[in-house]
Amino acid sequence: MKWTFFHRMSSPKWFYDFSGKCLPWVGVLALGCIATGLTWGLLFTPPDYLQGNSYRIIFLHVPSASLAMTVYVGLAITAGIGYIWKIKLADMAVSCLAPIGASFCALALITGSIWGKPTWGTWWVWDARLTSMLILLFLYLGLVALREAFDSKETASRACAILAMVGLVNIPIIKFSVDWWNTLHQGATIKMTERPSMALEMLVPLLVSIAGFYLFCLFVFLLRLRAEIISREQRTSWVRSLLGAKS
Amino acid sequence: MYFDSIYELLTMGGHGPYVWAAYGIGLSVLVWNLFTPIFQGRKTADAIRRNARREQLRHEQLQREGR
Amino acid sequence: MSQLPFLSVSGLTCERDERILFESLDFTLSVGEILQVSGPNGAGKTTLMRVIAGLSLDFRGQINWCNQPVEDDRPGFQSSLLYMGHQPGVKSTMTPEENLQWAMGLHRSLTREEIWGALEKVKLRGYEDVPCYQLSAGQNRRVALARLFLAKQKLWILDEPFTAIDKLGVAELEQTLVDHASSGGLVMMTTHHEMNVDYSGFRQLVLGEKQ
Amino acid sequence: MSQLPFLSVSGLTCERDERILFESLDFTLSVGEILQVSGPNGAGKTTLMRVIAGLSLDFRGQINWCNQPVEDDRPGFQSSLLYMGHQPGVKSTMTPEENLQWAMGLHRSLTREEIWGALEKVKLRGYEDVPCYQLSAGQNRRVALARLFLAKQKLWILDEPFTAIDKLGVAELEQTLVDHASSGGLVMMTTHHEMNVDYSGFRQLVLGEKQ
Amino acid sequence: MSVSQGVMVVLRRDLHLAFRNRGDLINPLIFFMLVATLFPLGVGPDPDTLLVMGGGVIWVSALLANLLAMDSLFRSDFEDGSLEQLMLGPQPLWMIAMAKVISHWLVTGLPLTLLSPVLAIMFGLPVTALPAIVATLLLGTPLLSLIGAIGAGLTVGLRKGGILLSLLTLPLYIPVLIIGTGGIDAAVSEMVWSGHLMWQGVLLVLGVTFAPLAISASLRVSISG
Amino acid sequence: MSVSQGVMVVLRRDLHLAFRNRGDLINPLIFFMLVATLFPLGVGPDPDTLLVMGGGVIWVSALLANLLAMDSLFRSDFEDGSLEQLMLGPQPLWMIAMAKVISHWLVTGLPLTLLSPVLAIMFGLPVTALPAIVATLLLGTPLLSLIGAIGAGLTVGLRKGGILLSLLTLPLYIPVLIIGTGGIDAAVSEMVWSGHLMWQGVLLVLGVTFAPLAISASLRVSISG
Ligand code: HEM
Ligand SMILES: Nc1ncnc2c1ncn2[C@@H]1O[C@H](COP(=O)(O)OP(=O)(O)OP(=O)(O)O)[C@@H](O)[C@H]1O
Ligand SMILES: Nc1ncnc2c1ncn2[C@@H]1O[C@H](COP(=O)(O)OP(=O)(O)OP(=O)(O)O)[C@@H](O)[C@H]1O
Ligand SMILES: [Mg+2]
Numbered sequence A: 001m002k003w004t005f006f007h008r009m010s011s012p013k014w015f016y017d018f019s020g021k022c023l024p025w026v027g028v029l030a031l032g033c034i035a036t037g038l039t040w041g042l043l044f045t046p047p048d049y050l051q052g053n054s055y056r057i058i059f060l061h062v063p064s065a066s067l068a069m070t071v072y073v074g075l076a077i078t079a080g081i082g083y084i085w086k087i088k089l090a091d092m093a094v095s096c097l098a099p100i101g102a103s104f105c106a107l108a109l110i111t112g113s114i115w116g117k118p119t120w121g122t123w124w125v126w127d128a129r130l131t132s133m134l135i136l137l138f139l140y141l142g143l144v145a146l147r148e149a150f151d152s153k154e155t156a157s158r159a160c161a162i163l164a165m166v167g168l169v170n171i172p173i174i175k176f177s178v179d180w181w182n183t184l185h186q187g188a189t190i191k192m193t194e195r196p197s198m199a200l201e202m203l204v205p206l207l208v209s210i211a212g213f214y215l216f217c218l219f220v221f222l223l224r225l226r227a228e229i230i231s232r233e234q235r236t237s238w239v240r241s242l243l244g245a246k247s
Numbered sequence B: 001m002y003f004d005s006i007y008e009l010l011t012m013g014g015h016g017p018y019v020w021a022a023y024g025i026g027l028s029v030l031v032w033n034l035f036t037p038i039f040q041g042r043k044t045a046d047a048i049r050r051n052a053r054r055e056q057l058r059h060e061q062l063q064r065e066g067r
Numbered sequence C, D: 001m002s003q004l005p006f007l008s009v010s011g012l013t014c015e016r017d018e019r020i021l022f023e024s025l026d027f028t029l030s031v032g033e034i035l036q037v038s039g040p041n042g043a044g045k046t047t048l049m050r051v052i053a054g055l056s057l058d059f060r061g062q063i064n065w066c067n068q069p070v071e072d073d074r075p076g077f078q079s080s081l082l083y084m085g086h087q088p089g090v091k092s093t094m095t096p097e098e099n100l101q102w103a104m105g106l107h108r109s110l111t112r113e114e115i116w117g118a119l120e121k122v123k124l125r126g127y128e129d130v131p132c133y134q135l136s137a138g139q140n141r142r143v144a145l146a147r148l149f150l151a152k153q154k155l156w157i158l159d160e161p162f163t164a165i166d167k168l169g170v171a172e173l174e175q176t177l178v179d180h181a182s183s184g185g186l187v188m189m190t191t192h193h194e195m196n197v198d199y200s201g202f203r204q205l206v207l208g209e210k211q
Numbered sequence E, F: 001m002s003v004s005q006g007v008m009v010v011l012r013r014d015l016h017l018a019f020r021n022r023g024d025l026i027n028p029l030i031f032f033m034l035v036a037t038l039f040p041l042g043v044g045p046d047p048d049t050l051l052v053m054g055g056g057v058i059w060v061s062a063l064l065a066n067l068l069a070m071d072s073l074f075r076s077d078f079e080d081g082s083l084e085q086l087m088l089g090p091q092p093l094w095m096i097a098m099a100k101v102i103s104h105w106l107v108t109g110l111p112l113t114l115l116s117p118v119l120a121i122m123f124g125l126p127v128t129a130l131p132a133i134v135a136t137l138l139l140g141t142p143l144l145s146l147i148g149a150i151g152a153g154l155t156v157g158l159r160k161g162g163i164l165l166s167l168l169t170l171p172l173y174i175p176v177l178i179i180g181t182g183g184i185d186a187a188v189s190e191m192v193w194s195g196h197l198m199w200q201g202v203l204l205v206l207g208v209t210f211a212p213l214a215i216s217a218s219l220r221v222s223i224s225g
């Protein structure tokens, strides 16, 4: 019984219909949360007593950093599932997730280094966490570039799935080795602050904003996946009738 | 609102440029994410239309040859 | 497997780039037969060959070798298959002798005499130890074709084997194919040449009819 | 230069790797003529074509264009030469339209209609904007051959232009060559096909006789 | 049809191809970033060491990125027969070679130069040194492209291009490297660096004068060989 | 004919080809030397800096040399159709892939490891650190070859291999680099470095187990795509 559900879910047509129903809800919720979280954080919270107003970047930085990491893990697991059970939809999902993850990873890096300037006095340090984030960006870019380089989308997504799985094995190794690298050599001059026992008035907008980012990610992921499904399945009768009905 | 004036909101006690730059970039990333799938969908529609045209041309050519 | 080997294809459909190349293709190739796949440029001949050889997985339908789906026993199928595509797999820095030695070496060990004999048959005696980049287009093709004289495989799939070969060479090659088929082999091939064989097992499969 | 253009070759000798391919070759090619260079594989046909086109400088002898050694006026010679070798110079990431646009763009500007017309002639209408890696071997060759319909050059040197082209295509191409020659052009070509032209200016030059 | 028009056709085509597979445009940049990142990972995160190394690492990475993209400058054209067509066209070969070098520089050298300040900041180089970094790279990378193209022309006909190309060209890159990093070092220690820039200018003029001839000669050798 | 015999055929052929154009054998070595020498030129001759940099630079150069030779691992076989032949042969594809990786390592990784002491001495590293350098490279370079081959398999069918390959594989090389240079640094500061070696061993075992499958999967994708 479980398996039939699994199979139904992996059918592009079922997924297209289903995601069509969820899409508006997710979208409205995502934009609502982001708008609330960001305006709240930007305009209504008091400044941090140590970092002043620059801490307002946290409402962008933490959600995007956390998303960047979650998306990669999700992507790699999807790739594994797709490869082992030969699910086309999973391959498509991998190639759709890569650019989204890359954009959030870049955002985390950019906001982080903008934040670093007023607080640490430098845009960049070779700290373990920062460096592993940079490497994660490269992994993402590799996936995006590989996907772009292939001509056929089928081949591209199969290739991306292999690379993502290799990455899955490597992510913990990279993480571990980078942490180790930095503690072995002399410690970095500046350590990133541990999560401060945050005041509630800052924590709530942060949580709202995190939720908003995750929902937004889901929203754009669905948008991308739907576009991908249409372009891959354009020959099938259901897409034809769908497009025919539209135009 | 926490800030007393627009000026204060913009400068944020010296941290304005950093915060606003970060938010600007953040916003543009969100917008980019929102728009690429839409453009992609449009491109797919174009491609489908082109394919239809190609099929038609091929058909016409064959008919011409058939005669 | 006491039964004679044969290849049967049923319901083979392949679409490329939103265009159906062939649909529900059914045919059988038995021992002693030569099947020439023909059709205009872009009909899908190469695609068909690659699908059957197992190089392309982008298709629907069923391919059986001795009544068994090829997926079930790829190694077994591959060990009785000789495939030669548009690119013949000749290393240009190696000599013809080395090329043959290696290409057939995957399947079985060869003596030097066998190799020289095969090169003799494709008129490359005297070129055994010239690196292949110094050979002409047709001579390079001949190096690849020399494999046919060494092959123990039953099923030959040849994609335009006559490219760049001169007239005499083509005639000899046609004879080689007939010989192989009549001694219990199966040949599937494409070419744009007019095949000039007088052999009862010779058949044609025309693709792209509808066009 | 009011005189009709012609190519004359005298005393052309070429040896490759201690072996004489051709020696003291003399021939003239005048307006209206089609010269098929033939011979077995490895006879030196490609070598001869490359020597005349100026791509290979490993020869002795004299090549004249309109009674003037080609070395004296390479740009002039090249601007009236269309050469097509074994590799046809089709970029696989570009579409047929772009390929033609660029290949002829070195010589003159083209309108879109001209290009589409040429592609129509080689049966590639509908494929104008498909990247060439998605085309079959023969279709790729056809993209290169479409140049013939746009060329204003007088002298065509074509090395096995019929490779991978289907039968109907070969017949049409032969007609194109005849048309070019009879309207004041010069054609020099190789092929292993039996040429099926009924044209007074058609001649053959056989290489590798001694072999 | 004028000669320059033909050159424009080649230039446009190459840029078009680069933009077509966008990878061509971004990959050298990412490679540049990646190689530069390897060094802190290999050497350790100590800011003082990184400051000393910074200029050198940026230049070496730029040089390697340039070199790696160089290999494909003529190769694909050679393999599909386009190079023969270019050589037999009505334009002089050296002009076509120049068009290709320019497009190569626009696709690798220029973006790389524009990105270099980011790397400089990551290595903790002072902001005052940024103009020197950009300026030396701006004058130096075209020279790298010119020199590399000679090697690429010589090796294009060979079956093992990549690594032989580096052997031929890396030694020739060394003067460019020394002058470039010298300029950056001078700027970091707040001395005048216009002298280095002048020398780079001189080398560039020399390169622009002689390299096209060398490139076209080497292409001729490769094709007729 | 046994399976292992087929693998031996492939291995022998690849080594044979490498010795045939001897360049394949020496070029990665010279590239390794050249890149390593670029650094003192770029950074300046100060012995203290060089000592700090030494291990890192040697490893980064080894890594780049490995990468550059990687691009041609499957490419020429792909282009002339040999790869299809190998794939259709009676041996499982992963065995053939392993044979090719081994021959690649024998031709680049091993000679490079043997040459590394020379470079180490040139950078002024203490003689006591030499065993660590050789040992880490000896365990690390096979791993580089294994990881790189996955990328090479994925990119072999693409028109722009070289630089995309580096983009895919360099991030994956990072752990190997970090552990390797960590070992050397430990040895230079006269601490125990057997822990690093152990980790490298663990990674190598992991690599030998999983990489062949990934390589053959990626080759299959490239050929059938
Ligand atoms: C380019 C520079 C930076 C990068 C790449 C970076 C990366 C990250 C990452 C990966 C996380 C973890 C998110 C999670 O676990 O969900 C994080 C969290 C965080 N970052 Fe940054 N960061 C950077 C700069 C900064 C700066 C300058 C500050 C402020 C001084 C900062 C403050 C924080 C805080 C407060 C958190 C949340 C605490 C936690 O989850 O551990 N970051 N950052
Ligand atoms: N680069 C080279 N170095 C040395 N010898 C060569 C080289 N290229 C060709 N040859 C020799 O020159 C001879 C003629 O080659 P060429 O390519 O001209 O033959 P061809 O007549 O075009 O043959 P085909 O019909 O096979 O195309 C061949 O025997 C070949 O061995
Ligand atoms: N990689 C690809 N992606 C999309 N379409 C392709 C691809 N390769 C081939 N095609 C299409 O498939 C069709 C058949 O190609 P194929 O190579 O099988 O033709 P063919 O019959 O062998 O032709 P030829 O006689 O020219 O060799 C062509 O029209 C081509 O456009
Ligand atoms: Mg074909």
Ligand SMILES: [Mg+2]
Residues within 6 Å of the ligand: C136, C137, C138, D045, D046, D047, D159
């Ligand atoms: Mg020839």
